[in-house]
Amino acid sequence: MTDENFDAIVIGTSQGGRFLPLDLAKAGKRVALVERGPLGGVCVNTGCTPTKTMVASARLAYQARRGAEYGVRTGPVSVDLAAVRERKRAMVAGARDNYTSRLSQDGLHLIEGEARFTGPHAVQVALNGGGTRNLSAPVIVIDTGTRPKPLAVNGSENVRLLDSTSIMELGELPEHLIILGGGYIGLEFGQMFRRFGSEVTIVHTGPRLLTREDDDVSAEVAAVLRDEGIMVLTSVTPDRVEETDDGRVRLTVLGPNGEEKxxxxxxxxxxxxxxxxxxxxxxxxxxxxxxxGFIEVDDYLETSVPGVYAMGDVKGGPAFTHLSFDDYRVLHANLVTGEKVSMLDRIVPYAVFIDPQLGRVGMTERQAREEGRDILIGRLPMSAVVRAIETGETRGFMKAVIDARTHQILGATVLGAEGGEIMSIIQIAMLGKLPYTALADAIFTHPLLAEGLNGLFAAVGPVDA
Known part of the structure; x- marks a missing residue:
């Protein structure tokens, strides 16, 4: 079969791959966009959009149960998981339709199927509707993302196992949800289903949750989850899993206290x-x-094959939608406008959508110490922030890491109400290279959560090594 020649081929339609082919086509290129599954990638279909929609439902249930604390009587609160699921599906469908409606662009050819390389600049697509097409282009961009890691525990192939996609399709509330993994995904679903009304146990092999965070942050997150009635087990290793006679799941773990079921x-x-x-x-x-197993790229997102690029989660590193979008910025500059732009020195923020929200940007205290930096630390409990007190959202704290010599902000963590939004203010200060004193002395509107930044940066001082 003769190759169909294009100027560019983009494989996958996640956050970056959604926009780059459109821009290439608008620039007069003949572009093939290949997608084997639903358009929009993980973020739209199984990641950000659906999970944060369900998180919102869980938070509302939690707040309703707290009504009496605010003098509001609501009566018994129950969750209709099927209705939550339908709201989630509607959000996903809307986001997907919004993207699909943009694909009517001259020069852009959507090909639905699975691509595989047959040479450095050639791919064969097994079409979803049957048959194949052979494509070639001098520029190929891979944006195929990631999927849940298979569980390799004795007996796991013989039990009903949920992953981050299938759990959102449940129509009935689990009586007792056991979660393997104390990372971002596990914690978001753990708190969500606890608030829906399930009993929840989180099993984590490491000594603490969220191992990328500082010890004090991990400890506070664990305390929040336990306060909501979640059983958190750390330093335990799953050994085997089996189905009981009555159709339940039995997990055997090995930990400091020996074997536990x-x-x-x-x-x-x-x-x-x-x-x-x-x-x-x-x-x-x-x-x-x-x-x-991730694709190796250089600072310009080019793979070991000239003219072939990778963007988003498939290249490894932090798996955040906004980072994928920044990869798009880099490739847009290099492939569309002819600039020379790299991904070096970018400040990457993120948020974990537990409640209170965890927002972080830049270095942790641990990372700064490992680099041998002379640092100052600012720390402020949310219970000292007026707005948090007024709204009854006093769990958590703010923390900033400062270069002792330059007074530049190296990083910050905000575990508190709207922690990601507050963190973003600090990120902007970092982008502007403001000294921490600028935030300590700034006038913030009273009484906003951001006003707590005055207290955080006023508390900056030396710490013990």
Whole structure:
């Protein structure tokens, strides 16, 4: 079969891959956009949009149960999980339709199917409707994302196992949800389903939750979850899983106290994600992979094959939608406007949508110490922030890491109400290279949560090594 020649081929339609092919087509290029699944990628279909929609439902249930604390009597609160699911589905459909409506662009050709490389600049697409098409282009961009990591525990192939996608399709509330994994995904779903009304147990192999965070942050998050009635087990290793005679799930773990058995109605595996690369046959193109299986790229997102690029989660590193969008910014500059832009020195913020929200940007205290930096630390409990007191949202704290010599802000963590929004204010100060004293002395509107930044940065001082 003769190759169909394009100026560019984009494989995948996640946050970055959604916009780049449109821009290339508007620039007069003939572009093939290949997608094997629903348009919009993980964020729209199984990630940000659906999970944060469900988080909102869970928070509302939690707040309703707290009504008496505010003098509001609501009566018994129950959750209709099927209705939550339908609201989630509607949000996803709306976001997907919004993207699909933009694809009517001259020069852009949507090809629905699974792509695999047959050479450095050639791919064959197994069409969803049957048959194949052979495509070639001097520029190919891989944006195939990741999927839940398979669980490798004895017996896991014989039990009903949920992942971060299938758990959102449940129509009935689990009686007792066991979650493997104490990372961002596991904690968001754990608190969500606890607030829906399930009993929840989180099982984590590491000594503490959220291992990328400082010890004090991890400890506070664990305390918040336990305060809401979630059982948190750390330093335990799943050994085997089996189905009981009455159809429940029994998980056996090994920990400091020896062997322990946990029984529940449902088991969620949230142990991480792996790149979608196997179907691509990257070796056929000479594309090198990292030891972790992710695609290796340089500072300009180019792979080991000139003219072939990778963007988003499939290249490894922090798996955030906004980082994928910044990859789009880099490739847009290099492939559309002809600039030379790299991904070096970018400040990457993120938020974990537990409640209170965890927002972080830049270095942690641990990272700064590991680099041997002379630092100052600012710390302020949310219970000292007037707005948090007034709204009854006093859990958590703010923390900032400061370069002792330059007074530049190296990083910050905000675990508190709207923690991500407050963190973003600090990020802007970092982008502007403001000294921390500028925030300590700034006038913030009273009584906003941001007003707490005065107290945070006024509290900056030396810390013990």
């Amino acid at each position: 946990i029984e529940g109605s449902h088991l969620l595996s949230a142990i991480g994600r792996v790149p979608n690369v196997e179907a691509l046959a990257p070796a056929s193109a000479g594309i090198r992979l990292q030891s972790t």
